Amino acid sequence: MSGGGEGHTGHRDPELLARLVEGARRGDALAMDELLEILAPFVGRICGPVALQDGPDAAQEALIAVFRSIRQLKEPAALFGWVRAIAVREALKFANQRRRQPTVPMEWEDPPVAGDLHLASDITDALGRLMPEHRAVLMLRHVEGLSEQEVSALLEIPVGTVRSRLFRARRSFRSAWG
DSSP states (O other): OTTTTHHHHTOOOHHHHHHHHHHHHHTOHHHHHHHHHHHHHHHHHHHHHHHGGGHHHHHHHHHHHHHHSGGGOOOGGGHHHHHHHHHHHHHHHHHHHSTTSOOOOOOOSSOOOGGGHHHHHHHHHHHHTSOHHHHHHHIIIIISOOOHHHHHHHHTSOHHHHHHHHHHHHHHHHHHHO
């Protein structure tokens, strides 16, 4: 499932995305609004697990950064990878700012059904005990479906570091879980 994430949005039409990116580059408010509608859930899914309670703020900052620098995107086909990199960077920034502060339950994009509330709370608690860097590699590898090499390139860290963070993150998550 290498390079995942794009499929989660439901918007795979490269012509539509290219048209929207070009419109956003020109400052077309309608194109920007439509692009925002496509990108906001994608960015939220990335920022939430990494920045936890600051996920919505990190997502907002990431989207602002995306639209401020949309002209720098050379190839519209690279949109989701480019946005993913910005979102992870913003999420890590927020998570590291709050690193030593106690966590509160994160906001869920789709609230869990009643039977899953306890499970959702347990997952949130377990994620909250991980370092932001560990949450980032877990999210990119297991939620976004990126390979270790892709995570390495995105976070600009060696593959060995990705592997060791994944190992520690999984171990810490299992320990916090049980």
